[in-house]
Amino acid sequence: MCGRFVSATPPAVLADTFRVDEVKLGGGGDGGTGPEPSYNVAPTDDVIAVAVSKDGHRQLGTFRWGLVPSWAKDMSIGNRMINLRADTVKDKPSFRKTLARRRCIIPADGFYEWKDMGKGRKKQPFFIRARSGEPLALAGLWEVWKDREQQDAEWLKSCTIITTEPNALLAPIHDRMPVVLPPSVWDVWLDPANDDVAELEKLLVPSPEDLLELYPVSAEVNSVQNNGAQLVIPLEGHEAEPD
DNA sequence: CCAGACGTTGTT
DNA sequence: GTCTGG
DNA sequence: CCAGACGTTGTT
DNA sequence: GTCTGG
Secondary structure, eight states: OOSSSEEEESSHEEEEEEEOOOEEEESSSSSSSSSSSEEOOOTTSEEEEEOOOTSSOOOEEEEEEEOOOTSSSGGGGGGGTTTHHHHHHHHHHHHHHHHHHHHHEEEHHHHHHHOOOOOOOOOOEEEEEEEEEOOOOEEEEEEEOOOOOOOSSOEEEEEEEEEEEEOTTTTTTTTTOBBBOOGGGHHHHHTOOOOHHHHHHOOSOOOOGGEEEEEEEEEGSSSTTOOOOGGGGBOOOOOOOOO
């Protein structure tokens, strides 16, 4: 799955990488500065995502991580809807509709997975990133939600990361992984006029092994209180292990 | 028909 | 909103 | 995802 | 053990 990741690339670089034509991050003038760079993005944090706005701009926006569906009575469901299984997206009509209408890309410089080391031993965190060093494009869905009793409040924009089975690189670490979209399908994925869910579902597959590399990192990442580039330093004696 | 759920992870 | 269970 | 809390009473 | 908060 994907319960923690890194977002440290500056918005201006992301805007270029994802060919965004509008930056609306909030939290400051002129497009806003958005969430601070983080080496320990956790559920409920604000994250940067790429999505096409109602007026047709491919924009960089800020979304709360943890999908709050439109039917939710309160936003607490978002605390755990940080991932959505690709097969659930296919099966549940409400999520199919979201797949047809509200897709996004969540840029990540890499993500963490915890490997269960067996009874009595602590889980070992690993960092997974592109061998190229480029940001990964994680497949996501987004929603807007508003409390029924606070109709004059702002709409809450939230998002979730779609997961699938692990590829051969990830399988020894964990039984789920986020869907990583190759650049060749970014346009198709983000096109709001595209509602061909059968075609879109075909994109929700494990990424090729040779795209990624991984290595163990310090358990310092376990606590959301910890942050900084030191979190992605390989553990002593463990260089990156591509495939 | 209405009421209630609707999601994820792990189970070394 | 839409599906499932009773 | 992991870490940390998790309950009650009465309270000027 | 299970839920909430980050």
